[in-house]
Amino acid sequence: MRPLAIGSIEIWPPLILAPMSGVTNRTMRALYRPFGLGLTVTEFVSSNALAYGSRRTMEMIDQHGLERPVSTQLWGDDPSTMALAAKVVRECGADIVDINFGCPAPKVTKTNGGSACLRDPDRCEAIMRAVVGAVDCPVTMKMRLGWSDDSLVYVDVARRAQSVGVRAVTLHARTAKQFYKGAADWEHIARLKRAVDVPVIGNGDLDDPHDAIAKMRDSGVDAIMLGRATLGNPWLITQIRDLMEGRAASPVPSAPDRLRFALVHYRTMVHELGESRAVPQMRKHVALYLKGISGAAMLREQIMRLDRAADATALIEATIERLEASALVAA
Ligand SMILES: Cc1cc2nc3c(=O)[nH]c(=O)nc-3n(C[C@H](O)[C@H](O)[C@H](O)COP(=O)(O)O)c2cc1C
Incomplete structure (x- = not known):
């Protein structure tokens, strides 16, 4: 197993805590990081709210300095607002700027943000190009498979990401219409890994240490991202890190x-x-x-x-x- 390279940033172990709005605030990230995470990502932050200078939003991008590297995630549908927001978060300490093309929540998609961007790959490309051009740090992107089963655009959008200089792509292997129904389909993650050269981060339904390592190996991804299964169980992070480092998984504490x-x-x-x-x-x-x-x-x-x-x-x-x-x- 190799470290994940996002631009010049080397991440070990290749194990990332998923951004979870309302959950992964800086306290939570700082507490879970020592369990064995290589990278943490902020909750998604509205580029519009940042442009207006909302106080609560500024708090969301504030860092302890306890987690390095840290990635700040932005959402929005307007390339120039996203570029401005990227500059702000970079100045506030982000090592990596991540773009959200995955959120299926109606309050986000009704303004064409999050996964709704996947309905328009040209817009995704324009947003990614603008953000990459705005900052001097690596830019990454997190997406779903597509808006719905009949529009699985993930390979197209990832190739566009690669062509404009995005340095890694995370795929949560469900469509936006699925929300959290059904299972994440890791076959799509394996297909994406074969289709692009940029590092691919696999995400969806990882809740067991041995299964997580098997999915990582079978799909060939460069890193894995854990979300819901870590909540109330940060020891899962340690167990996966143990396996990544060639040890038996530590027992869960009493x-x-x-x-x-x-x-x-x-x-x-x-x-x-x-x-x-x-x-x-x-x-x-x-x-x-x-x-x-x-x-x-x-x-x-x-x-x-x-x-x-x-x-x-x-x-x-x-x-x-x-x-x-x-x-x-x-x-
Ligand atoms: C409460 C909650 C909030 C989430 N907020 C975000 C977010 O802000 N940005 C994002 O990219 N994904 C968000 N997600 C999706 C997760 O990052 C992840 O892609 C998804 O939960 C699948 O991974 P899992 O099966 O390991 O949980 C959220 C998920 C949950 C459950």
């Missing part, structure tokens, strides 16, 4: 240790975002950390009802104590 990490995640989010923003965001994270833990269904219900961080963290601490006490009894 339930109390997993919950101890959930507590770190919770407290860091409160520290960074303040209680009123962190508590709603942490409900979904805690629900995922609780997966596989005895009594999880009831705990999830309780966590959903709590509005104070102190109550939620006390509940997690009590759960750790209960799990450890029952382990002692069992021993």
Whole structure:
């Protein structure tokens, strides 16, 4: 296995955390990075909002300095606005600028952004050309297979990307119309790898360390990107990194240790975002950390009802104590 090269940036391991809007903020990325990620990507950022100087958007592109290299993802349908936004994010610390041609959410596609761009490959090309021309760092692009089954444009758009100087292409192997239905089709990812010379990053449904490595080898991709399966389970990242580095996959920590990490995640989010923003965001994270833990269904219900961080963290601490006490009894 080789490092992923994006322009002159060398990435090891070739393991990337997927951008996930509303989830992969800088706190989350900084916490998950040490598990073994080679690259992290910001949540997607609206090029229009950046052009207007929206404060919340500026916060989204702000970096800790704890994650290098980091890629900032932009979406929009206007080449000159995307070029301007690319300059802004580069000045704010992006090592790589990534273009989103994948988002299927109606609030994005109704303005022709995200995956809607794939309905017009000429526009994709114009956007990519403008962004590549605007910045002195590598530009990458992330897309779906196409808008729908009858318009699978990914090879065409990737070849255009390559011809205008985009340095790597990520493919989430579903169409926009599919949203998250069905399975990601890795045959398409293998086909893309054979069709272009730029590095290809495969994405979609990777949730098991051995299967992830098998998909990487079978498709021939240069790197893999993990999304939903890492949520509440960053140990998956370590397991894949272990296999990439030729070791056996580390065991997943005990339930109390997993919950101890959930507590770190919770407290860091409160520290960074303040209680009123962190508590709603942490409900979904805690629900995922609780997966596989005895009594999880009831705990999830309780966590959903709590509005104070102190109550939620006390509940997690009590759960750790209960799990450890029952382990002692069992021993
Ligand atoms: C909550 C959520 C938010 C997402 N936001 C983004 C985003 O901002 N930019 C993007 O390119 N993809 C986004 N995606 C798609 C993921 O990056 C990834 O392509 C998709 O989840 C498939 O990978 P997975 O099966 O490993 O999760 C999002 C996915 C989820 C579940």
